[in-house]
Amino acid sequence: DAGITQSPRHKVTETGTPVTLRCHQTENHRYMYWYRQDPGHGLRLIHYSYGVKDTDKGEVSDGYSVSRSKTEDFLLTLESATSSQTSVYFCAIKGTANTEAFFGQGTRLTVV
Amino acid sequence: TQLLEQSPQFLSIQEGENLTVYCNSSSVFSSLQWYRQEPGEGPVLLVTVVTGGEVKKLKRLTFQFGDARKDSSLHITAAQPGDTGLYLCAGDYPGNQFYFGTGTSLTVIP
Numbered sequence: 001d002a003g004i005t006q007s008p009r010h011k012v013t014e015t016g017t018p019v020t021l022r023c024h025q026t027e028n029h030r031y032m033y034w035y036r037q038d039p040g041h042g043l044r045l046i047h048y049s050y051g052v053k054d055t056d057k058g059e060v061s062d063g064y065s066v067s068r069s070k071t072e073d074f075l076l077t078l079e080s081a082t083s084s085q086t087s088v089y090f091c092a093i094k095g096t097a098n099t100e101a102f103f104g105q106g107t108r109l110t111v112v
Numbered sequence: 113t114q115l116l117e118q119s120p121q122f123l124s125i126q127e128g129e130n131l132t133v134y135c136n137s138s139s140v141f142s143s144l145q146w147y148r149q150e151p152g153e154g155p156v157l158l159v160t161v162v163t164g165g166e167v168k169k170l171k172r173l174t175f176q177f178g179d180a181r182k183d184s185s186l187h188i189t190a191a192q193p194g195d196t197g198l199y200l201c202a203g204d205y206p207g208n209q210f211y212f213g214t215g216t217s218l219t220v221i222p
Contacts, residue, residue: 031208040121042200043155043212050208058209090154094208099143099162101202101210103154 003027006091006104013111019078021107023091025071031094032074033058033101034066036087043090049074081111115139116201116213124219125191133186133216135201142204144184146175149198149215191220 003026013019023032031050035043035058045058047066055066063085065077078085088108092101116137125131135144143162147155159168161177161184168175172195174187188195201213 033210035212040214042116042118042214043202045209045211048209056207059211092154092210094210095157097160099160099204100145100157101155102157105154106152 004091004093004102004104006089006107008107009105010108011110013081013109015082015111016080019081019109021076021089021091021109023074023076023104025074025093027093028071029093029095030071032068033092033094034064034074034076035090035092036060036085037090037106038087046076046089078109081109083111085109086111115205115211116203118199118201118213118216120216121214122217122219124221127192127220127222128190131188131191131218133188133199133218134183135185135213136183137203138182139203139205140181142181142206144177144181144204145202145210146184146186147200147202149200155198155200188218191218193220193222196220 005024007022033048034046044060049055049068067075088106090106091104119134145160146158149155159175164179164181166177172189176185199216202210205211
C-alpha cells in the first residue's frame with residue numbers, strides 16, 4: 001500500500017464549471033503523476049510533478065492545470081470542464097525502486 | 113500516437129488455455145513494467161524488467177523483455193478465471209515519465 005488517496009471518488013459536473021481533483025500521499029515520494037483512462041487509450045499522462053512547485057506537461061495536458069504546494073498533495077484542475085474530459089482519473093507516485101508506479105483508486109468524473 | 117502498442121486489445125479464452133500478450137514500441141526503455149487492473153481499481157504492478165533479454169516468472173505468468181529493450185511479452189499458462197482483468201505494459205521514459213500501452217482486456221471463461 002503506497003498510501004495514495006484520491007478525492008472525490010466520483011463527481012458529476014456541468015460543462016463550463018471548474019473542477020479540482022486531489023491526490024494525497026503519505027510516504028513523501030518526490031514524483032507524482034496524473035493520468036486519465038479512456039477505453040481504447042490505456043492510461044495517458046496529463047501532468048506530472050518532480051517536487052514542490054515543480055511540474056511539467058504530459059501528452060494530454062490541454063485543458064488541465066496542476067499545482068503542488070506541499071510534497072503530499074498534487075491537485076489537478078479542469079478550469080472549464082468539457083464533455084471530452086469525462087474520464088477516469090488516476091494519480092500515481094513513483095516507487096522507491098524508481099522503476100514502477102503505484103496508483104490511487106481513481107476518480108470517475110462525468111461532465112454533463 | 114501511442115509510444116507503446118499492445119496486442120491483442122481483447123482476448124477471451126477458456127480456463128486452462130495458454131495465452132500471450134505483446135507490448136511493442138519503436139522507443140528504447142530503461143525498464144518496462146506490467147500491471148493488472150480490475151474494474152473500479154487502479155493498476156497494480158506485477159513485474160518490472162530491466163535487462164534486455166530478461167525473463168521473469170511469477171507463478172503461471174512469464175514476462176520477457178526484448179533484447180533491444182523495445183518490446184515485451186506476457187505469457188500466461190493454464191489461465192484461470194482469477195486472471196481476468198486489464199493488463200497494461202508501461203515504459204520508464206527519460207524524464208521520469210511512465211508511458212502506458214493501450215491495454216489488453218482478458219476474460220477467462222470457467
